[in-house]
Amino acid sequence: MVATREPYRAAALLAVRALSLEWRLELNKGAVMLLPAGVDKRTGLAAALAGWGLSLRDAVAVGDAENDQAMLSASGRGVAVANATPALRAAASLVTHAAQGEGVEELVARLLEEDPGPGPLLVK
DSSP states (O other): EEEEEEEHHHHHHHHHHHHTTOOOEEEETTTTEEEEEOHHHHHHHHHHHHHHOGGGGGEEEEEEEEGGHHHHSSSEEEOOTSOOOOHHHHHEEEEEOOOHHHHHHHHHHHHHHHOOOSSSOOOO
């Protein structure tokens, strides 16, 4: 992965084309990320979950920016924190009242309220 800021977006894309890379551009709140084709947060989360015998439908994903969209839409429950981009908030199944890390804490508390029992917390 290569990351830069918006002002360098065109130059980064030119470099990818000049090198004939099959990479794509993904935005992240003013940042520009260049990733190999087929690699994003969704594929990374899916690979991690597979190691535990779980699928994306078993997961709760939380994010705040454009680069979280694929992960949120593929998970069992996609959650946006309060300071997420408008598009991500619109696509999420739940938007927290709090922003950033406090939004994640709010989400965890809510999930524990829904299913406080022992063992893995699964989305129903």
